[in-house]
Amino acid sequence: MQNFIYKNPTEILFGKGMIREIAGRVPKEQGVLFLYGGGSIKANGVYEQVKAALKGQRVVEFGGIEPNPLFETCLKAVETIKKEKIGFILAVGGGSVLDASKFIAAAACFSGADSWSILRENGTNVKAALPIGAILTLPATGSEANGNSVISRKSTQEKLCFFSRHVFPLFSVLDPETTFSLPIKQVRNGIVDAFVHVMEQYMTYPSEAPLQDRMAESVLQTLIEVAPAALKKPKDYEARATFMWSATLALNTLIGCGVPQDWSTHMIAHELTAFYGLDHAETLAIILPGVWQYKLTAKKKKLEQYGRRVWNVKTAKEAILKTEAFFHSIKMPTRLGDYKISAKEAARKVRERFAERDSVFGEHSDITPDAVSKIIASRA
Amino acid sequence: MQNFIYKNPTEILFGKGMIREIAGRVPKEQGVLFLYGGGSIKANGVYEQVKAALKGQRVVEFGGIEPNPLFETCLKAVETIKKEKIGFILAVGGGSVLDASKFIAAAACFSGADSWSILRENGTNVKAALPIGAILTLPATGSEANGNSVISRKSTQEKLCFFSRHVFPLFSVLDPETTFSLPIKQVRNGIVDAFVHVMEQYMTYPSEAPLQDRMAESVLQTLIEVAPAALKKPKDYEARATFMWSATLALNTLIGCGVPQDWSTHMIAHELTAFYGLDHAETLAIILPGVWQYKLTAKKKKLEQYGRRVWNVKTAKEAILKTEAFFHSIKMPTRLGDYKISAKEAARKVRERFAERDSVFGEHSDITPDAVSKIIASRA
Numbered sequence: 001m002q003n004f005i006y007k008n009p010t011e012i013l014f015g016k017g018m019i020r021e022i023a024g025r026v027p028k029e030q031g032v033l034f035l036y037g038g039g040s041i042k043a044n045g046v047y048e049q050v051k052a053a054l055k056g057q058r059v060v061e062f063g064g065i066e067p068n069p070l071f072e073t074c075l076k077a078v079e080t081i082k083k084e085k086i087g088f089i090l091a092v093g094g095g096s097v098l099d100a101s102k103f104i105a106a107a108a109c110f111s112g113a114d115s116w117s118i119l120r121e122n123g124t125n126v127k128a129a130l131p132i133g134a135i136l137t138l139p140a141t142g143s144e145a146n147g148n149s150v151i152s153r154k155s156t157q158e159k160l161c162f163f164s165r166h167v168f169p170l171f172s173v174l175d176p177e178t179t180f181s182l183p184i185k186q187v188r189n190g191i192v193d194a195f196v197h198v199m200e201q202y203m204t205y206p207s208e209a210p211l212q213d214r215m216a217e218s219v220l221q222t223l224i225e226v227a228p229a230a231l232k233k234p235k236d237y238e239a240r241a242t243f244m245w246s247a248t249l250a251l252n253t254l255i256g257c258g259v260p261q262d263w264s265t266h267m268i269a270h271e272l273t274a275f276y277g278l279d280h281a282e283t284l285a286i287i288l289p290g291v292w293q294y295k296l297t298a299k300k301k302k303l304e305q306y307g308r309r310v311w312n313v314k315t316a317k318e319a320i321l322k323t324e325a326f327f328h329s330i331k332m333p334t335r336l337g338d339y340k341i342s343a344k345e346a347a348r349k350v351r352e353r354f355a356e357r358d359s360v361f362g363e364h365s366d367i368t369p370d371a372v373s374k375i376i377a378s379r380a
Numbered sequence: 381m382q383n384f385i386y387k388n389p390t391e392i393l394f395g396k397g398m399i400r401e402i403a404g405r406v407p408k409e410q411g412v413l414f415l416y417g418g419g420s421i422k423a424n425g426v427y428e429q430v431k432a433a434l435k436g437q438r439v440v441e442f443g444g445i446e447p448n449p450l451f452e453t454c455l456k457a458v459e460t461i462k463k464e465k466i467g468f469i470l471a472v473g474g475g476s477v478l479d480a481s482k483f484i485a486a487a488a489c490f491s492g493a494d495s496w497s498i499l500r501e502n503g504t505n506v507k508a509a510l511p512i513g514a515i516l517t518l519p520a521t522g523s524e525a526n527g528n529s530v531i532s533r534k535s536t537q538e539k540l541c542f543f544s545r546h547v548f549p550l551f552s553v554l555d556p557e558t559t560f561s562l563p564i565k566q567v568r569n570g571i572v573d574a575f576v577h578v579m580e581q582y583m584t585y586p587s588e589a590p591l592q593d594r595m596a597e598s599v600l601q602t603l604i605e606v607a608p609a610a611l612k613k614p615k616d617y618e619a620r621a622t623f624m625w626s627a628t629l630a631l632n633t634l635i636g637c638g639v640p641q642d643w644s645t646h647m648i649a650h651e652l653t654a655f656y657g658l659d660h661a662e663t664l665a666i667i668l669p670g671v672w673q674y675k676l677t678a679k680k681k682k683l684e685q686y687g688r689r690v691w692n693v694k695t696a697k698e699a700i701l702k703t704e705a706f707f708h709s710i711k712m713p714t715r716l717g718d719y720k721i722s723a724k725e726a727a728r729k730v731r732e733r734f735a736e737r738d739s740v741f742g743e744h745s746d747i748t749p750d751a752v753s754k755i756i757a758s759r760a
Contacts, residue, residue: 004395014384
């Protein structure tokens with residue numbers, strides 16, 4: 001096991017009716033920025049629940065956070081914070097709204113000239129942030145219980161992430177009922193996103209961390225088991241609760257303690273979203289099997305362990321096939337051709353960008369720009 | 381899944397050499413109470429590592445915390461804190477020292493006349509506590525990452541527990557190398573203690589919490605797998621690391637989120653320690669199979685699930701037998717007779733005490749004083 005430092009101070013308020021619990025947790029003396037996305041919370045009753053819980057407090061609304069939250073939009077929110085003397089951000093929505101709230105919270109306290117450098121420097125230059133509370137309505141990213149954020153920049157077609165211990169939400173409400181009205185596509189995306197988050201922390205090489213392995217496999221098995229009901233029965237509370245808690249545990253960083261991690265699938269997939277606008281989960285489902293195939297030798301033992309324990313198959317290749325079959329079973333495509341995107345062109349574009357940045361990824365730092373090009377080309 | 385609130389703010393510093401990381405985490409301007417037990421830390425080098433990390437700070441030592449920490453001793457530590465103007469407690473040792481530090485931290489800030497009421501009222505009257513840092517040298521109780529504490533009172537032969545969100549350690553160092561010099565008996569106790577902690581949160585009835593179930597089973601499987609090496613090879617770093625992390629995850633309260641819990645084994649076992657002085661884990665190993673046998677019908681489905689997934693057996697009875705056999709395989713007795721204690725007398729004494737307090741336990745609140753008497757009598 002590798003040495004590690006783990007701290008996750010976010011308070012989780014889980015279950016039906018828990019939105020009302022925020023009442024005592026949002027400081028009364030502060031102006032509150034109520035941040036949300038496209039307005040679905042106005043259709044499903046969450047907006048009213050939040051307003052009721054915040055009754056008597058000075059609340060400034062800021063809607064319109066995009067599915068891949070834009071730097072440009074976040075800057076407007078920072079302006080609002082300064083103008084309105086806001087002291088607390090309440091983020092209500094999915095991972096995009098939560099990720100945006102983290103960048104906004106850090107940018108509002110940032111003393112440098114260019115807040116995009118927060119992304120460029122992976123958050124190492126973040127020294128403070130406004131306090132954040134979250135109400136999660138879309139289980140997927142794990143953003144409700146970590147210090148990670150991914151932000152896109154329209155003007156440059158960039159998509160970068162940062163981490164800071166200052167941007168963990170103080171609390172996150174996870175009420176499975178808020179997911180009942182989600183479009184099925186978003187639930188599917190959430191399942192794949194959570195699944196791949198586990199894989200980034202697990203599918204590397206044996207590293208004498210048997211508890212972390214088993215806990216990772218627990219999340220995978222549970223996601224596979226609950227996926228059909230979570231997709232087919234939108235009001236199945238128990239299925240949605242299990243999915244929601246699994247997505248949080250997939251990336252509250254606990255299962256990644258003390259083990260090597262990969263994350264090359266995410267780094268490559270981010271670029272496909274930046275260039276082609278595919279949903280985050282759609283790009284993950286395309287790239288993951290490609291990374292595994294490319295690193296078949298280096299990941300063989302772990303793929304075999306995964307295959308044996310999760311799918312009851314023997315070989316690494318079967319484990320990859322089972323994973324793709326799982327994605328297909330929930331109607332998630334796994335090829336660029338399924339979106340009429342030229343794999344050859346995508347491979348060239350992403351290779352160029354990584355070559356410019358001199359990027360290498362993966363648990364062995366061997367996913368070079370050329371490797372990325374091969375992986376993308378293999379996903380035609 | 382039941383509604384739940386989960387927060388665990390303790391920072392875990394895990395791995396060899398991590399004691400030095402406390403240097404920046406203990407506030408420089410405060411007097412520090414360096415709390416420890418019987419002095420084993422002076423034999424194994426931990427004492428010197430701590431002194432080196434605290435160099436330049438005002439440190440007051442307080443040794444002599446007992447294996448079942450005494451209220452009477454804790455009160456002396458509180459006196460020292462007041463006299464020496466201490467602002468931070470550094471607890472170095474096993475669960476006993478950590479549990480003592482929590483009570484001392486709360487009692488030092490307690491405004492009531494009788495600090496024993498903290499135990500009597502299960503911590504609900506704790507409004508503040510001194511900050512605590514911990515260096516764990518004996519994996520077992522999980523005290524390094526929770527707000528629980530168990531304290532014994534010599535004068536009345538009582539053993540009670542309390543919980544408070546104010547007494548979570550700010551940080552806990554878990555360096556597996558600090559366990560290399562432990563007596564084998566303490567390692568055995570630690571394995572059983574951690575194992576039973578999982579069971580108290582798991583072995584109830586099916587409750588639509590498949591992820592929590594699998595994570596609990598992950599800890600059980602890992603403890604069973606690592607026990608032989610952890611016992612036979614004291615300097616096997618990886619085995620000790622896996623054991624240490626398993627013991628923490630067994631009771632950082634994560635696996636208990638959203639599920640019914642039992643804890644009757646602990647409540648009964650505490651009394652056996654209070655009356656007869658057996659080690660905590662020794663009493664757990666005696667009582668656990670008795671509780672399961674007594675509640676065989678109510679726990680049948682969960683015992684079967686456990687038997688199937690962890691031991692590859694079919695029936696609830698086989699699952700109980702496998703568990704006792706596991707305890708025996710690591711030389712942990714499971715009968716009162718093994719300690720020459722009369723089960724009949726013990727049943728009578730504990731029954732009387734619980735009847736006085738009008739106590740009932742268990743996930744169905746049906747472990748009455750009469751039930752306790754039957755359970756203890758069955759463990760002759």
